Amino acid sequence: MDERQALTVFAALSQETRLRILRMLVVAGPEGLAAGAIAEKVEVSASNVSFHLKELERAGLVTARRDARSIIYSAEYDVLSGLIRFLMEDCCSGRPEICAPVISAATCCTPVKGAAL
Amino acid sequence: MDERQALTVFAALSQETRLRILRMLVVAGPEGLAAGAIAEKVEVSASNVSFHLKELERAGLVTARRDARSIIYSAEYDVLSGLIRFLMEDCCSGRPEICAPVISAATCCTPVKGAAL
DNA sequence: TCCATATTTCAATAATCCTATGAATATCGA
DNA sequence: TCGATATTCATAGGATTATTGAAATATGGA
Numbered sequence: 001m002d003e004r005q006a007l008t009v010f011a012a013l014s015q016e017t018r019l020r021i022l023r024m025l026v027v028a029g030p031e032g033l034a035a036g037a038i039a040e041k042v043e044v045s046a047s048n049v050s051f052h053l054k055e056l057e058r059a060g061l062v063t064a065r066r067d068a069r070s071i072i073y074s075a076e077y078d079v080l081s082g083l084i085r086f087l088m089e090d091c092c093s094g095r096p097e098i099c100a101p102v103i104s105a106a107t108c109c110t111p112v113k114g115a116a117l
Numbered sequence: 118m119d120e121r122q123a124l125t126v127f128a129a130l131s132q133e134t135r136l137r138i139l140r141m142l143v144v145a146g147p148e149g150l151a152a153g154a155i156a157e158k159v160e161v162s163a164s165n166v167s168f169h170l171k172e173l174e175r176a177g178l179v180t181a182r183r184d185a186r187s188i189i190y191s192a193e194y195d196v197l198s199g200l201i202r203f204l205m206e207d208c209c210s211g212r213p214e215i216c217a218p219v220i221s222a223a224t225c226c227t228p229v230k231g232a233a234l
Numbered sequence: 235t236c237c238a239t240a241t242t243t244c245a246a247t248a249a250t251c252c253t254a255t256g257a258a259t260a261t262c263g264a
Numbered sequence: 265t266c267g268a269t270a271t272t273c274a275t276a277g278g279a280t281t282a283t284t285g286a287a288a289t290a291t292g293g294a
């Protein structure tokens with residue numbers, strides 16, 4: 001990830017509706033959610049959700065695929081990884097204890113030996 | 118971290134100068150950098166850097182301390198951890214393989230056994 | 235083909251943010 | 265205390281972004 005994409009990603013996530021949508025899709029997993037279902041959950045008009053989904057797509061955070069009449073959106077986990085990597089680049093200049101808490105923050109559901117504080 | 122703070126943090130990082138400053142401070146470590154040194158490195162006027170530093174401080178991403186005539190800023194690693202945690206909350210609903218790449222992205226300088234793909 | 239469903243596109247308004255400028259504040263050394 | 269250095273505060277303009285509602289596109293079934 002380069003600086004330009006990171007800026008686009010951060011801008012995409014700095015809007016309430018979009019942040020909610022992305023978190024929803026992160027929880028939903030690879031199967032994703034239809035645009036209509038998303039609009040219903042976040043209680044925003046269809047056209048507004050469409051606008052925000054397009055922004056998320058432009059940032060690379062989600063991808064869309066058509067399924068019959070619905071368009072299904074799902075989170076792009078790789079871009080999230082890239083974002084974290086970009087942010088923490090050269091983070092601790094050889095002093096692992098500085099960024100250990102950040103590492104442990106990312107061990108969501110798979111506590112990893114050696115990553116603890 | 119709650120949604121409000123996450124939004125503030127993302128907004129803070131969606132601006133080129135601020136993103137550069139934060140990355141600079143992440144690399145600098147706990148010792149931090151003086152406002153003047155930051156202004157020089159990012160090639161922006163002192164007052165503009167001050168404005169952006171205040172935004173980063175408001176988001177909790179940096180803290181300031183005075184040292185003689187200088188004000189030293191340093192990154193708040195905890196807030197970065199919190200941000201990642203917030204973003205990945207309930208991420209894979211029991212399927213660790215989904216978010217494993219995200220975990221490995223955060224293992225900056227301390228490759229951790231078991232976190233690999 | 236015709237209609238209903240699902241979603242996007244467009245245009246206009248409203249709201250927000252960035253940057254530059256100059257004045258103001260705080261610290262240090264003579 | 266005075267001048268020099270370091271940083272912050274306040275204002276305003278110009279640019280970007282969000283929201284709304286109506287019209288347009290695409291799909292599936294009768």
